[in-house]
Amino acid sequence: MPVSELKTREIEEMEKTGQWWWLAEKQRSERLNYLRKAVWVKGARGSGYLPGIKLDLQRALWYTKTWRENDSDTPTIRRAKALASVWDNIEIFILDHSQIAGYVGSRPHTVSWNPEIIYLMNEDAYNDRTVIPEPEKESLKVMREICDYWNPRTIGTKGMQMLSPEDVVKALTGFIGWGLPLSSVGYSTKQFDFFMKLGFNGILKIIDQKMNEAREKLYQGVPRPEDYDYFDKLEVWEAMKITLEAAIRWARRYSRLARIIAENFETDPKRKKELLRMAETCWKVPAEPPDHLWESLQFDHFVQILARYEALEGAWPARPDYWHWPYYNRDVNEEKNLSREEVIDLVGEFMIRAYEVGFFWLLLARDTLQGITGTWVWTLVGVNEDGTDACNDLTDIFLETARLVRVSNPTFGFRYHPNARIQTLKQVFECIRQGLGYPAMRNDPVLVANAMHWHSHPLKEARRWVHQACMSPCPDTKMGSQPFRMAHATVIAAKAIEYAVFDGWDPVLRMQMGPHTGDASQFESFEELYNAWYEQIKWLINFWTRIVGSGRAKAEKLDPRPFLSAIYERSVDLGVDAANPSERGNSWVTFFAWMETGDSLAAVKKLVFDEKKYTMAQLLEAMQNNWEGYEEMRMEFVQAPKWGNDDDYVDRVHIRCHEDVARYCWEIRDPMGNPWPPLPENIAAYVTNGSKVGALPNGRKLGDTLYDGGCSPGAGLDKKGPTAVLRSVAKIDHIGSVRATLLNQRLSPIQLTGEKGFQFWLNYIKTWADLGIDHVQFNVVDNEVLKAAQQEPEKYPELIVRIAGYSAHFVDLNKKTQDTIIARNVQQIGG
Amino acid sequence: MTDWNKMRDSLIFGTINKSKKEMPRVSCGKCENFRQNSVSAAGDGLCSVQKEGEANMVVFDNTDAGECPHFAEITRIRTNTSEFMWDVHFRPQRQLNEK
Ligand code: SF4
Numbered sequence: 001m002p003v004s005e006l007k008t009r010e011i012e013e014m015e016k017t018g019q020w021w022w023l024a025e026k027q028r029s030e031r032l033n034y035l036r037k038a039v040w041v042k043g044a045r046g047s048g049y050l051p052g053i054k055l056d057l058q059r060a061l062w063y064t065k066t067w068r069e070n071d072s073d074t075p076t077i078r079r080a081k082a083l084a085s086v087w088d089n090i091e092i093f094i095l096d097h098s099q100i101a102g103y104v105g106s107r108p109h110t111v112s113w114n115p116e117i118i119y120l121m122n123e124d125a126y127n128d129r130t131v132i133p134e135p136e137k138e139s140l141k142v143m144r145e146i147c148d149y150w151n152p153r154t155i156g157t158k159g160m161q162m163l164s165p166e167d168v169v170k171a172l173t174g175f176i177g178w179g180l181p182l183s184s185v186g187y188s189t190k191q192f193d194f195f196m197k198l199g200f201n202g203i204l205k206i207i208d209q210k211m212n213e214a215r216e217k218l219y220q221g222v223p224r225p226e227d228y229d230y231f232d233k234l235e236v237w238e239a240m241k242i243t244l245e246a247a248i249r250w251a252r253r254y255s256r257l258a259r260i261i262a263e264n265f266e267t268d269p270k271r272k273k274e275l276l277r278m279a280e281t282c283w284k285v286p287a288e289p290p291d292h293l294w295e296s297l298q299f300d301h302f303v304q305i306l307a308r309y310e311a312l313e314g315a316w317p318a319r320p321d322y323w324h325w326p327y328y329n330r331d332v333n334e335e336k337n338l339s340r341e342e343v344i345d346l347v348g349e350f351m352i353r354a355y356e357v358g359f360f361w362l363l364l365a366r367d368t369l370q371g372i373t374g375t376w377v378w379t380l381v382g383v384n385e386d387g388t389d390a391c392n393d394l395t396d397i398f399l400e401t402a403r404l405v406r407v408s409n410p411t412f413g414f415r416y417h418p419n420a421r422i423q424t425l426k427q428v429f430e431c432i433r434q435g436l437g438y439p440a441m442r443n444d445p446v447l448v449a450n451a452m453h454w455h456s457h458p459l460k461e462a463r464r465w466v467h468q469a470c471m472s473p474c475p476d477t478k479m480g481s482q483p484f485r486m487a488h489a490t491v492i493a494a495k496a497i498e499y500a501v502f503d504g505w506d507p508v509l510r511m512q513m514g515p516h517t518g519d520a521s522q523f524e525s526f527e528e529l530y531n532a533w534y535e536q537i538k539w540l541i542n543f544w545t546r547i548v549g550s551g552r553a554k555a556e557k558l559d560p561r562p563f564l565s566a567i568y569e570r571s572v573d574l575g576v577d578a579a580n581p582s583e584r585g586n587s588w589v590t591f592f593a594w595m596e597t598g599d600s601l602a603a604v605k606k607l608v609f610d611e612k613k614y615t616m617a618q619l620l621e622a623m624q625n626n627w628e629g630y631e632e633m634r635m636e637f638v639q640a641p642k643w644g645n646d647d648d649y650v651d652r653v654h655i656r657c658h659e660d661v662a663r664y665c666w667e668i669r670d671p672m673g674n675p676w677p678p679l680p681e682n683i684a685a686y687v688t689n690g691s692k693v694g695a696l697p698n699g700r701k702l703g704d705t706l707y708d709g710g711c712s713p714g715a716g717l718d719k720k721g722p723t724a725v726l727r728s729v730a731k732i733d734h735i736g737s738v739r740a741t742l743l744n745q746r747l748s749p750i751q752l753t754g755e756k757g758f759q760f761w762l763n764y765i766k767t768w769a770d771l772g773i774d775h776v777q778f779n780v781v782d783n784e785v786l787k788a789a790q791q792e793p794e795k796y797p798e799l800i801v802r803i804a805g806y807s808a809h810f811v812d813l814n815k816k817t818q819d820t821i822i823a824r825n826v827q828q829i830g831g
Numbered sequence: 832m833t834d835w836n837k838m839r840d841s842l843i844f845g846t847i848n849k850s851k852k853e854m855p856r857v858s859c860g861k862c863e864n865f866r867q868n869s870v871s872a873a874g875d876g877l878c879s880v881q882k883e884g885e886a887n888m889v890v891f892d893n894t895d896a897g898e899c900p901h902f903a904e905i906t907r908i909r910t911n912t913s914e915f916m917w918d919v920h921f922r923p924q925r926q927l928n929e930k
Contacts, residue, residue: 047872047923048912119847123873126850127924130912144850151847160843165835169886172842173877174869174917363872363923367916508919509866510879511887691918692869703918814914 018749018785020434021406021798028404029341031097032348036405038095040109042358042373043409044366046814047688049111054133055125055360056110059309060146062086063116068149076577080239080562082116083310084246092253094261099274100298100349101254101282102305104357111358114312115146117184118156121362122147131360155182155559159551162558167547174364175509175692177491177592179544181551183559183579186485187315187374188307189468189476192323194569196299199288200244206572207237207244214575233575240566247306247563248287255282293338296327297350303567304354310563312359314374314485315469316410319476320350321380321395328394340397347394347401355407367688370817371808372409375470375683381424382415382444385460389417391424399427403434406798408807413467414439415447416769429761432778433752437802440777443734443769447473450735450774454677455586470806471681471710471740471775474586478569482586483561483578484552489544489676492685494593494693494706496536497600500529501623504536507694508702514539521617526609529616530601530656537597538664541589545668545676548587553671555579585672588739589665593689593706594680595643598654599714600697603640605653623695626702638699644713645720646727655731662737677739680710684803687817705820708803710742710775715823722764730771743776744802752780777802779821786810786822833884841889842868846875849891854926860892861927863903867892869917874924892924905930 014023025033041050066085070078091106104112111131115122125131126143133139151157159181160168170176195203214230214237217223223230255278262275277294284290285299300320307313331338338346358373369375380398384390402412414428428439451462451473461475468474474482496514498507504514517532551559556577565571565578576582607613614633622630641650658678666675682689686706694702698714707714711729718725722745729743752761768776779802789796793811801810801821810818859865859878866887867876874892880901881888896902908922908930909915915923 045913046911047916047921050913119843120871120873120875123846123850124871127872127874127926128912129910129923129925147850152844157843157847160839165839166833168839169835169842169889172868172870172875173866178870362870363917364870367869370916509877509887511877512885688869688916691916814916816916 018435018781018799019796020403024404024406024798028348029345031345032352032405034097035095035349035352036407039352039356040358041809041812042111042356043369043371043808043812044361045370045812047363047366047370048128049131050812051130052109053131053358054110055113055131055139056105056107057113057133057139057142058090058106059086060113060115061142062089063114064146064149067116074235075557076235076239076560076562077242079560080242083563084242086309087246087250087306092257094254094257094275094278097271098349099278099294099346100301100353101258101278102251102302102353104305104308104359108356111360112308113360114184115150116154117182117312118180118362119147119151119154120156121360122151122154124362125360155184156180159554159558162554163547163550167543170513170543171547173509175492175506176495176513176540177544178364179488179490179548181488181548181555183484183555183561184311185314186311186483186488187313187317187469188483188564188578189317189466189474189481190303190307191476191478191481191568192300192319194478195286195303195567196296196323197289200248200286200566201288203566203572204241204244207241207566210572210575211237230575236562236565236571236575236577239560239562240572243563244566247302250306251282251286251302255279258282290327291330293324293327293331293343294346296324297346300324301350301353305357306563308357308359310561312361314361314365314369315467316354316374316376316378317466317468317474317476318410319379319466321392321398322390325392325394332393343397344401344404347397348405351401351405351407351410354410368683368685369806370684370814371803371812372806374409375806376410377413377440377467377470377806378410379466380412380414380439381420382465383417383448383463385463387463389419389421391421395424396427399424399431399439402431402436402438406436406800408800408809408812411436411438411440411807413442415444415465416441416765417444418769425762426758429752429758432761432780433749433757435749435779435781435800437777437779437800437807440775440802441765441768442473443772443774446734446772446774447740450739451475453735454739455584455674457584468586470683471742472586472588472679473740479584480586481568481570481583483564483568483583484555488551489541489548489587490590490592491537491540491544492593492689492693493537493540493591493680494596494696496533496540497597497696498694499536500533501620501697507624508692521615521620523616526605529604533597533601534660537661541661541664541668541676545589545670549671552579552581581671583672585670585674587670587672587674587676588679589676591678591680591710592682592685593693594710595654595707595712595714596696596698596700597657598650599642601657602650602653603637603699604697606640606649607636619697623697626695627699634699637697640698642698642713642717644718644725644728646724651728651731658732658737678737679739679741681740681742682706682708682710683806684817687820705816708820709744710738710740712742712744715820723767726768726771726773729773734772734774738774740774743773744779745776746779749780749782783822786818790815790818833886835886838883838886838889842875845889845891846873849874849893852893854893855895855897857895857897857902858892859890859894859896860922860924861905861908862896862899863905863919864901865890865892866919867917867921872923892922893926
């Protein structure tokens with residue numbers, strides 16, 4: 001029903017209660033309504049999958065069978081053949097009313113299980129009480145056989161034996177961060193201007209040509225010394241060919257299925273026509289380049305799904321309005337093949353199909369990404385390569401459609417720049433106002449300059465950046481596309497404070513983890529404490545970059561990605577696996593629980609060293625006792641100056657930490673020769689890591705949640721309003737000190753009504769942009785609504801909240817995480 | 832001196848082989864001192880009391896603790912994965928019961 005037909009009173013009522021999803025339901029087409037409601041949610045709640053979600057054993061069975069049959073092949077060819085057999089044999093389905101095909105599993109309610117990756121995930125799955133498919137006894141028997149075959153052989157098993165034994169033991173605790181250095185769990189930027197332009201047959205032609213040239217060099221006359229590398233390249237190209245050909249066959253199985261349904265079972269002529277168009281589309285793409293929007297979206301979706309059969313890609317770098325615009329323009333504006341409503345149906349389903357994707361993840365990923373499968377942050381707008389505004393009508397449609405389908409994944413990151421057109425900004429505002437929690441706003445000029453500073457991307461390529469995960473910008477170009485999740489170098493930064501205070505000892509684990517930096521009870525100056533902290537944080541950075549860098553350097557042989565390689569121009573050109581570190585590079589170190597650092601150090605500086613109210617020995621004792629019995633003292637540490645209030649005393653400490661860490665991160669190098677810039681943020685890790693980080697000098701106790709952002713103040717600690725928050729955050733150099741940093745803000749829904757609300761928000765955004773801050777995201781939902789949703793979750797199915805770097809449906813979160821959203825301060829802007 | 836090589840191998844291969852063993856009546860998984868690794872719910876972890884050199888001893892949720900003098904019966908076991916995430920009392924493995 002169009003919105004104009006809804007009773008004004010009814011709409012006003014919905015606005016008042018914040019129940020925007022009822023409005024969405026009335027506005028979206030019947031098709032979108034069906035598809036949206038039929039989707040199985042794959043994100044974990046707490047750390048478990050929702051009822052009804054089951055492991056898909058088919059991929060595991062086919063992959064294992066073919067892998068075992070080809071034991072004389074090299075890992076690259078073996079992997080390509082194993083994948084090909086999955087694509088040739090796994091059962092496929094097309095959903096009713098659907099126009100886009102392709103899922104990473106044999107049933108819509110399944111999560112994929114990739115047993116070749118790491119034995120820990122296999123045992124995790126085997127132990128899980130909820131996801132084993134019925135009949136459970138039989139499934140467990142099959143799983144046991146698969147686990148027993150793979151566990152000694154997984155990529156992780158081999159990779160861990162290559163690393164320092166001490167590093168492996170400490171890493172496995174999960175207490176100091178994470179960094180699975182495997183391309184099989186790595187997400188990759190997709191180079192759209194390569195595969196979409198050529199189609200897979202076009203790439204196959206190039207590969208054939210390269211293989212012929214290589215054979216000529218090797219098989220005729222006497223090869224030059226460097227020509228012998230072609231033996232390795234031939235193998236890589238062969239593996240690419242196996243996967244591309246199998247991918248075409250897999251897509252054409254969907255084509256045949258659509259035709260079979262249309263010709264044998266479908267009675268509705270309209271649906272029959274749709275199915276026949278699907279049959280044509282899936283026959284054509286990805287084999288050939290697309291010509292129409294329905295083909296380009298299908299092509300894109302197939303590529304994303306194929307990549308997820310190969311690896312658990314936990315992010316989804318994309319810029320859909322940019323890459324699909326030419327097809328939209330042709331169909332809607334030039335040839336008038338598609339109406340706006342038809343486009344919304346296609347775009348809506350394109351988002352729903354992405355939302356549907358699920359894998360079985362390790363506990364650590366389920367905990368920290370609860371509510372979603374991975375951070376599917378799609379990038380909108382920004383500038384074109386020549387610097388002009390990239391807003392287009394398809395951008396507006398993506399934003400409008402997001403409000404209709406209200407999925408929590410994908411979300412959008414909006415590349416804001418001063419020339420972004422107002423009509424599109426209004427669409428952005430409307431998404432935020434309607435409580436989607438996205439788009440996150442990204443400051444485009446700052447981030448373009450940042451990409452040039454840290455990774456030397458040329459200006460034109462820097463302007464092609466997309467969100468590599470939830471925050472980090474990465475160009476989607478031939479030499480910029482990043483095939484491997486280097487952000488796996490993730491440190492729990494607050495641990496460095498604990499270790500500085502306890503001489504490297506972990507009071508929760510009760511083990512020496514960090515280096516000895518001295519008995520802090522004897523420290524006589526703030527500088528001694530600061531230096532101890534700096535040693536500990538450098539140790540953490542070294543620890544994870546060493547592990548991840550080693551993984552990246554060896555992944556080409558240990559964990560090759562034949563399919564991903566085949567869709568990368570760099571890999572096809574050079575005849576190297578995508579995991580080969582030959583791209584320009586885009587590594588970063590994620591800092592979880594980072595802003596506790598400055599707040600903790602500043603509290604000690606003030607109360608111990610400046611005012612001498614307490615001694616270091618007293619502080620150690622209080623922290624050892626988790627502040628139990630020291631409540632009065634704790635309150636003083638809580639009330640010490642805190643970040644987010646434009647207070648130079650504490651802000652200076654924060655900035656010093658940022659600058660010193662950035663300086664160090666500039667010195668260390670990744671396997672591509674680039675620095676490892678810091679990127680502070682938290683996904684839902686601020687909740688689960690709260691049980692691993694002990695008492696801190698900012699007054700926090702073991703078990704309390706950590707700060708939720710990368711540069712956000714602690715929940716409830718920003719007492720001086722939004723401008724003071726922005727002023728504090730603007731003191732960080734968002735180009736030189738961080739690769740990006742995440743700012744969460746809550747705004748009042750009432751304040752954002754109407755044109756006045758838009759102007760308030762726009763002025764806020766202009767100030768934020770002028771201050772050079774790289775990111776901000778908003779939660780616009782009242783506590784009353786959130787509390788009501790805790791009481792009656794069934795009435796709030798599509799209520800979305802921004803966590804930190806991603807959004808989730810509020811009712812899909814466990815209570816502890818829900819409470820952290822409620823605890824954030826609501827800011828009043830303007831007015 | 833900590834034999835990190837041995838510890839790493841015990842963690843990796845102990846996890847791989849642990850499913851072949853039954854859950855004993857008294858196990859490390861039922862002890863307050865068990866720090867289950869939080870990367871996965873495979874049941875691997877370290878004892879926060881017993882040492883191997885400077886480091887903590889490798890144990891598993893189903894390591895027999897019948898003879899351990901430091902066994903301290905856990906006060907709480909959380910198995911509900913839809914509400915709980917990793918903490919020192921989180922034991923999602925199917926062989927352990929809510930407490
Ligand atoms: S104290 Fe004994 S029973 Fe408890 S975890 Fe350690 S080894 Fe196991």
